[in-house]
Amino acid sequence: MAPTGRHRRLAEHAFSPHDAVMGAAARHLARRRFLTVTAAAAALAFSTNIPARGAVAAPERTARITKDPFTLGVASGDPLPDSVLLWTRLAPEPFLQDGGMGTERVTVEWEVAVDEYFAAVLLRGTADAHAEYNHSVHVDVRGLTPGTVYYYRFRTGAWISPTGRTRTAPPADAETASLKLGAVACQAYQDGYYTVLRHLAQDDVDVVLHLGDYLYEYAVNSAGGERRYTDVVLPDVFNRETMTLADYRLRYSLYKSDEDLKAAHAAHPFVVAWDDHETENNYADDIPENAVPPEEFLLRRAAAYRAYWENQPLRAAQLPQGPDAQLYRRLHWGTLAQFDILDTRQYRSDQAYDDRPHPPGPESDDPARTMTGAAQEQWLLxxxxxxxxxxxxxxxxxxxxxxxxxxxxxxxxxxxAWDGYRASRDRVVAGARATGVENWLILTGDVHVGYALDVKEDFDDPESATVGTEVTCTSVASGRDGVEQPANWDLYMRANPHMKFYNGKRGYVRAELDREAARLDFRTVSAVSIPGAPVTTAASFVTEAGNPGLTPA
Known part of the structure; x- marks a missing residue:
């Protein structure tokens, strides 16, 4: 929830849908023009001399690294039938601004094998870790076999990274029998331990979807907030809100130093999507939370987006251009599942009614308002x-x-939420109906609780058709321990008859899809205020293929 007393630039009159599209395009061009002509300001967010895409690799450089540079682990992401993206970042001193690497460009070797001992390496190569990219490494490994588990690692000098495990997607036309996935979101470091991610690392899933708030911009004190059982004193660089590129880079170093987060990344390929806190709470397009000029906020957004790409297993197509980055994208798991990963933050209209809870009204129901922007909405349909x-x-x-x-x-x-963009939601629901989408599964983060919801054609009519299923995956740590039955549980369940489940503990959603049904398990831990809490299944639901709607498993 946003704090009160916000200063928002609200529309003074209603716009037509055409005006909304043209306005969005104008804002986009204004952003590009802003960064083009204001070079001095842009330099605040970016380093200079960034190597061009497709540049010829420099001769091999092996720095004299005297400490383990793989302190932030390894990761893989966005699996395709013949490719997966591998990531690491060199940081022997992760809590220093340059990671302890200085400005030197370093050659990193990578290897891919079918066994964890690398007895028979299938593919190997090298990639340069540039200071301009904070010594991150993104390797798009191609020529892999569909539907196969692989192991990978990196090496520079005498240092070898931890081993990661990943997998490719099945062939595009394969009648794949099943898919197991985990969904997580909202991992405020200062709110508790990442026990949820340790359990997810040990779970037998094919892929993990991270649905946003991978990090939080808020200050983290020297004790690490609620992490009372960790004998670590954090430096003052974390005890301030993230504003600059250096701030965001350091905050990723803090989060990625967590052993449970590193274990989850090493165990499974991730598909990541951002929400607001990767930049700033409840921002909307180029409009910040507080009274900051948009041109100033766009510098902050550019820094946040840049650091996000540097620290996530994302391909070059997601590399930001100034304050813009196309994070919405589509993946497939044979003919069993299509993933349409949305970005509901970068292109949205400003929140109505000063972003305070409010009944539906002319401002929130303006048909010109959009959650996704016109281009992304059309891409989805x-x-x-x-x-x-x-x-x-x-x-x-x-x-x-x-x-x-x-x-x-x-x-x-x-x-x-989409309740503040009802016309935008109505267009998406109508599009799902018009295109014949029968088995529509929405996976959501943000709210720090677990919901199971029937998606209705008309939410104000409980008897209207159910067109899909939504589950929210609660949080990894945000909100601290939480409670199984929040104080407003009875009120919410009565007010929302399409809500079938509501739980306030920390955890993740485990979904198993097959040709007959999707099973959805809400996996929760007893506490995140202490490390190592056990995990249990709070509830399980099934939605049958061709018969939308949730039933207890």
Whole structure:
């Protein structure tokens, strides 16, 4: 939730949908023009002399690194049938601004094998770790066999990274029998331990979807907030809000130093999507939370987006250009599942009613308002139109289904979620119906609780058709321990008859999709205030293929 007293630039009159599209395009061009002509300001967010894409590799450079440079682990992501993206970052001193690497460019070797002992290395190569990219390494390994588990590692000088395990997607036309995935979100470091991620690392899933708030911009004190059982004194560089590129880079170093997070990345390929806290709480497009000029906020956004790409297993297509980055993208798991990963933060209209809970009204229901922007909305509908997948999975950030906060006729709704963009949601629901999407599964983060929801054609009519299923994956740590049954549990369940489950503990969602049904398990831990808490299944639901709607398993 956003704090009160925000200063928002609100529209003074209603716009037509055409005006909204043209306005979005104008803002985009203004951003590009801003960074083009304001070189001095842009330099605040970016280093200079960034190597060009496709540049010829320099001769091999092996720095004299005297400490383990692989302190932040390894990761893989966005698996394709013949390719997977491998990531690491060199940081022998992760809590220093340069990671202890200085400005030297370093050659890093990578290897891929089918066994964890690397008895028979299938592929190997080298990549340069540039200071301009904070010595991160992104290797798009191609020529792999579909539907195969691989092991990978990196080496520079005498140092060898931990081993990572990944897998490729099945062939595009394969009648894949099943898919197991984990969904997580919201991992405020200062709110507790990443026990949830340790359990996820040990779970038998094919891929992990991270649905946003990978890090938080808020200050972390020297004790690490709620991490009372860790004998570590953090430097003062973390005890301030992230504003600059150096701040965001260091904050990723803090988060990625966590052993449980490193274990989850090493165990499974990740598909990542950002929400607000990777930049700033509840921002909307180029409009910040507080009274900051958009041109100033765009510098901060550019820094945040740059650091995000540097620290995630993302391909070159997601590399930011100034304050813009196309993070929405599409992946497939044979003909079993299509993943349409949304970005509901970068292109959205400003939150209505000063981003405070409010009943639906002319401002929030303006048909010109958009959650996704026109281009992404059309991309989503076009993807559904051409989809041959049994399950159309939509990983995204904020609650899609209606969520009334009380039982009155004019019950307030969240203006930051899709409830504040009802016309945009109606267009997406209508598009799902028009394109014949039968098995629509929405995976959501943000809210720090677990919900199981039937997606209704008309949320105000409980008897209307159910068109899909939404589950929210609670949080990894944000919100601290939480409670199994929040104080407003009975009120929410009565106010929202399409809500089938509501739980306030920390955890993740485990989903198993096959040709008959999708099973959804809410896996929760008893506490994140102490390390090593056990995990249990709080509830399980099934939604049958061709018969949308949730039933207890």
């Amino acid at each position: 076009d993807g559904w139109q051409s989809s041959t997948a049994l399950w159309n999975v939509m990983p995204q950030q904020v609650c899609f289904s209606q969520r009334k906060f009380d039982v009155t006729a004019d019950a307030p709704l969240s203006m930051d």
